[in-house]
Structures are given as structure tokens and as C-alpha cells.
Amino acid sequence: MAEDFIFELEDIHYSYMGKYPALCGVTIQVRKGEKIGIIGPNGTGKSTLLGLMDGLMFPDRGSIKFMGLSLTEKNLNNTVFSGNFRRKVGFVFQNPDIQLFCPTVREDIVFGPLQLGMDKDKILAQMDKLVEELDIGHLLDRAPHQLSIGERKKVALSSVLIMEPEILLLDEPTAGLDPLTTRHIIDILLDANRKGATILVSTHDLHIAEELSNIIYVFNYEKKIARSGIPENILSDQDFLMKHNLLHIHSHKHDSQTHAHIHTHVHTSHEEHRH
Amino acid sequence: MAVSGKKNGNFIERSLAGALSFFRDSVFADEYASLNGFMQGWDPRLKVLSILLLILSVQFLKDIRNISILYGVCLLFVVFSKINLWFFLKRTWLFIPLFSLFIAIPAVFKIVTPGEVFYTVRILGIELAMTKQGAAGAFLFVLRVVTSVSLVVLLMLTTRHSELLRALRVLGIPQMFVMVFSICYRYIYLFIEIMWNMHLAVKSRIGTWMKQREGRRFVALSIANLWHKSYQMNTQVYDAMLSRGYRGEPEILYNFKSKTGDWVWFGIVIIVFAGVIYLNYFCI
Numbered sequence: 388m389a390e391d392f393i394f395e396l397e398d399i400h401y402s403y404m405g406k407y408p409a410l411c412g413v414t415i416q417v418r419k420g421e422k423i424g425i426i427g428p429n430g431t432g433k434s435t436l437l438g439l440m441d442g443l444m445f446p447d448r449g450s451i452k453f454m455g456l457s458l459t460e461k462n463l464n465n466t467v468f469s470g471n472f473r474r475k476v477g478f479v480f481q482n483p484d485i486q487l488f489c490p491t492v493r494e495d496i497v498f499g500p501l502q503l504g505m506d507k508d509k510i511l512a513q514m515d516k517l518v519e520e521l522d523i524g525h526l527l528d529r530a531p532h533q534l535s536i537g538e539r540k541k542v543a544l545s546s547v548l549i550m551e552p553e554i555l556l557l558d559e560p561t562a563g564l565d566p567l568t569t570r571h572i573i574d575i576l577l578d579a580n581r582k583g584a585t586i587l588v589s590t591h592d593l594h595i596a597e598e599l600s601n602i603i604y605v606f607n608y609e610k611k612i613a614r615s616g617i618p619e620n621i622l623s624d625q626d627f628l629m630k631h632n633l634l635h636i637h638s639h640k641h642d643s644q645t646h647a648h649i650h651t652h653v654h655t656s657h658e659e660h661r662h
Numbered sequence: 663m664a665v666s667g668k669k670n671g672n673f674i675e676r677s678l679a680g681a682l683s684f685f686r687d688s689v690f691a692d693e694y695a696s697l698n699g700f701m702q703g704w705d706p707r708l709k710v711l712s713i714l715l716l717i718l719s720v721q722f723l724k725d726i727r728n729i730s731i732l733y734g735v736c737l738l739f740v741v742f743s744k745i746n747l748w749f750f751l752k753r754t755w756l757f758i759p760l761f762s763l764f765i766a767i768p769a770v771f772k773i774v775t776p777g778e779v780f781y782t783v784r785i786l787g788i789e790l791a792m793t794k795q796g797a798a799g800a801f802l803f804v805l806r807v808v809t810s811v812s813l814v815v816l817l818m819l820t821t822r823h824s825e826l827l828r829a830l831r832v833l834g835i836p837q838m839f840v841m842v843f844s845i846c847y848r849y850i851y852l853f854i855e856i857m858w859n860m861h862l863a864v865k866s867r868i869g870t871w872m873k874q875r876e877g878r879r880f881v882a883l884s885i886a887n888l889w890h891k892s893y894q895m896n897t898q899v900y901d902a903m904l905s906r907g908y909r910g911e912p913e914i915l916y917n918f919k920s921k922t923g924d925w926v927w928f929g930i931v932i933i934v935f936a937g938v939i940y941l942n943y944f945c946i
Binding site (some may be wrong): 431438441443466469470473474477480482484485486487489490491493497498499500501503504507511529531532546547550593627636641 | 694696707728817822823824827844845848849851852855892898901902903905906907908909912913914915917
């Protein structure tokens with residue numbers, strides 16, 4: 388049934404300046420509560436797809452529906468539709484320096500709800516709760532340029548989470564982060580999903596793809612979906628991953644011998660880990 | 663930061679380092695605003711209005727002693743606000759007061775200000791007499807400038823820059839301007855950092871020394887590159903604003919709270935200002 392879908396993208400084509408294709412015939416359907424991973428090497432249109440889904444740009448061909456209604460420029464100019472859409476869809480940009488445009492962290496976090504006309508006391512109460520969860524209370528009066536990349540990513544995430552969106556679009560949420568901060572961010576996203584949020588994560592890092600997805604869409608250099616399916620099937624197909632530049636090859640030393648092997652991203656049982 | 667011995671070839675490094683150090687100082691100055699000092703806790707809106715009234719009072723005052731008292735009070739506030747006095751004096755006496763001193767010097771001489779001569783100097787065989795009236799006028803001018811500059815610097819050091827921008831709304835500055843200033847303030851640091859990193863990237867490839875001509879070329883290319891980056895970023899930042907519900911009329915958080923102490927202070931400033939006006943117009 389169509390009303391089950393939050394997003395329905397049908398045969399989406401998009402090109403930059405009309406001559407540089409970024410997406411060529413993409414069809415995706417997103418159901419409530421799903422965790423969707425968009426993976427693919429650099430330059431395959433992952434960020435463009437998220438921009439289109441956030442109504443920041445519009446396809447050259449094809450259609451995007453949000454909860455059954457067309458996501459068009461005309462509809463987004465409608466205050467009611469736009470307010471409803473912005474309240475429900477949160478987009479975390481890849482570069483936190485773009486997302487954090489206010490002089491202090493506090494102002495950045497409350498920017499979204501203030502624009503959406505939420506009650507100020509409720510916003511401040513929500514902020515207090517959120518900063519405690521994300522452990523960023525000590526950063527509130529600091530300027531974004533004084534933060535580390537991990538702190539910036541957390542603040543960028545909190546600036547979206549404060550709106551309690553039903554759908555979270557995340558563009559490379561853990562790129563360039565240390566392992567512990569990556570873990571923390573994954574946990575926050577999984578928690579949001581458990582509370583009912585639908586998650587769409589664009590990444591080329593397969594380490595997080597398995598954990599943050601029920602369904603994976605793999606994009607290729609033809610700017611199309613090469614394959615979609617459950618993570619176990621896709622991440623175990625090494626020939627397919629190799630063909631699409633998605634395989635991690637580790638090289639390390641055993642005694643004096645350098646040895647390289649493919650790093651699989653499929654979850655193995657704890658029994659296997661013991662060996 | 664390593665500075666090459668060849669001074670002429672290093673104008674880029676010196677300019678960039680100067681700009682960077684200015685902004686670092688500004689960050690350092692913002693740290694003063696977070697101290698638990700005398701003026702830091704005041705409501706920024708009342709603080710802006712108070713300082714504005716005090717600056718106006720300084721302009722109305724004609725007696726050097728009265729202005730000196732106000733300057734002394736300002737320095738006392740500096741100390742009570744836990745600001746390093748030497749740092750404050752360096753900030754306030756640099757450029758503007760010194761520049762105004764040079765402007766005021768001709769007024770000391772009898773040719774400009776006739777009056778009672780107290781000293782005569784001979785420059786290039788020409789005798790120049792200094793008058794008491796001229797010296798007093800020049801001193802009054804410099805004192806006014808330094809007191810006004812000190813009050814503004816005191817306001818800036820004891821108020822977070824972001825709060826100061828928002829507090830400007832009490833002066834009737836439109837929300838849109840406050841928003842634009844805030845965004846400029848946020849991104850200027852980022853661009854300075856990008857510029858500095860670009861310089862380091864060039865330096866790591868060609869060494870520390872650059873011919874003047876190459877240097878100018880580098881600066882021109884950097885400006886073009888930075889313009890391009892800022893243009894790209896401008897679109898992306900706008901998208902990020904749209905994505906969070908911005909619709910052309912920004913809403914900004916004004917969570918200022920004024921305490922009784924703030925109103926007492928503001929009341930005192932109003933009394934001082936009224937007193938100055940009274941002295942000026944009714945006690946001559």
C-alpha cells in the first residue's frame with residue numbers, strides 16, 4: 388500500500404548544470420522505521436540523492452513523494468507543507484562546518500526548532516536533555532570553529548535531533564572520526580531508530596553500513612543502483628564489492644611477513660570470533 | 663611559527679600570521695567574557711545601553727577632571743572584571759588614541775589656539791609657542807577619545823561576541839542584520855584558517871622564501887580560490903538553513919535575563935547621564 392511509504396522515488400534523474408549527470412534513473416521506496424544504507428564509491432550520487440530527498444533540489448525527471456504528496460518546489464513553498472516536511476525530515480550534512488553556521492553551539496542547536504515556531508521553553512528543555520545524552524553540555528557557549536571534528540559532528544547531529552524528526556537523512560555521519568566517537572554516533576542513531584525514527588545513511592564505509600541498515604542500496608559509477616538487498620547478501624559478495632571499489636583490503640605483518648587480506652563486513656558469530 | 667630571515671619575501675606570511683594572531687587574540691578576549699567578574703554577568707542589553715550613555719556623557723563633559731573620573735571608573739571596572747590591566751591598556755591605547763594624539767598636537771600651538779604661552783620650542787629656526795588653552799584642548803580631545811575607546815573595549819571584553827551581536831537588537835538593528843553579522847563572524851575564522859593552510863601547503867612545497875612577484879601571484883590565486891570556496895559554501899549554508907526550517911525571516915534565541923542588580927546599575931548610569939546634561943546646560 389502506497390501509504391506505508393514515507394518516501395517514494397520513481398526513476399529519478401538529476402544532473403548538475405544540465406550536463407553533469409549525478410543520478411540516472413533511481414527508484415527507492417522507504418518505509419517507516421527502516422534503516423537504509425546508501426553505499427557506493429565517491430562520486431556516485433549518494434549526497435545528491437539525500438539533497439533531493441530533503442527538498443533542497445529537484446529532479447530533472449522522475450518523481451519524489453513524501454507521505455503520498457509530491458515533493459515539489461511548489462509544494463515546499465506552501466508554509467503548511469514545508470513546516471510539516473521540515474519538522475519530520477532532518478538532514479545531517481557531511482561537512483559540519485556547513486551545518487553549524489551560528490556563532491555558538493547553543494544557537495546552532497536551537498536554530499531549527501526556533502524557525503519551526505516551537506515553544507521556547509520546550510526547545511530549551513529539549514536542548515538540556517539532548518546535550519546530556521550526547522555529552523556536549525560543556526560546548527554550548529563555544530564557537531563551532533573551536534571544536535574538534537568529532538565534537539562538530541555531534542553538535543551537527545544534535546542540531547537535527549532536537550527537532551525529533553521522523554526521518555533522519557545522514558550524509559557520511561562518521562567520516563573522519565576516531566573509533567570511539569564513531570561508536571557513540573552509531574549508538575545515538577540506533578537509539579533514534581529504536582524510538583521510531585527512519586534512518587537513511589549515505590556512506591562508503593562498510594564498517595557502519597551493516598549495523599545501520601536493514602536494506603542496502605549500492606550505487607555505481609553509472610549513477611544508478613547496481614544492487615539492493617539485505618546487508619548479509621550484499622556485504623558477503625566480495626566479487627560484487629570489488630567490482631564497485633567497496634572492498635577493504637588490510638595489509639599487516641605476521642612476524643616479518645607482510646600479509647594482505649580482504650576485510651569482510653558481515654557479522655560473524657561470537658563462536659567464530661574466538662578462533 | 664617559523665619566520666624566514668628574508669624579510670622582503672615574507673610579506674604574505676607576516677600578513678597571514680598577523681590576521682591569524684588578531685583572530686586568536688579575539689578568541690582569547692572572548693575568554694575574558696566567560697570569567698566570573700564584575701561586569702560579565704550583566705544583562706548584555708542593559709550593558710550596551712549603559713555604555714552608550716556613558717560614551718555620550720563623555721562627549722558632553724567639558725571638564726578634564728570629570729572625564730578623568732569616568733576614565734578612572736572604567737579602569738576600576740576593568741580590574742573588578744578580572745581583565746589584565748596591561749592587556750587592556752595595550753588594546754585601548756593602540757592606534758586610535760595615538761592617532762588622535764597626532765591630530766591634536768597642532769592645537770597645542772599658539773598659531774592654532776591663541777592664549778597664555780607656557781612653553782616655546784624652536785623647530786627649523788621657527789619659534790613655536792605652546793598655549794595653556796591649546797594644551798588643555800588637545801588633552802581634553804585625547805582624553806575623550808581614550809575614555810570612549812576604553813568603554814567600548816570594556817563592553818567587548820566583558821560580553822561574548824555572539825551575545826553582543828544579539829544585544830544590538832535593543833538599538834533597533836533588524837534581526838536579519840544580526841543574523842548576517844553572526845554568520846560573517848562565524849565564517850571569518852574558517853576562511854582565515856583555510857587561507858593559512860593554503861599558505862602552509864605552498865610553503866611545504868616551495869620552501870619559506872618567495873619572490874615578491876610570486877608572492878603577489880600566490881595572494882591573487884588564494885583570493886580567487888577563497889572567493890570560489892566562499893561562494894560554494896554560501897549556497898550550501900543556505901541549504902543547511904532551509905533544511906532546518908528557515909523561510910527568509912530568521913528567528914534568533916534571545917534568552918537574556920535581567921536581574922535587579924542590572925537595573926540598579928542602569929539606573930546609576932541614567933542618573934550620571936542626567937547629571938552631565940544638567941551640568942552642561944544649567945550650571946554654566
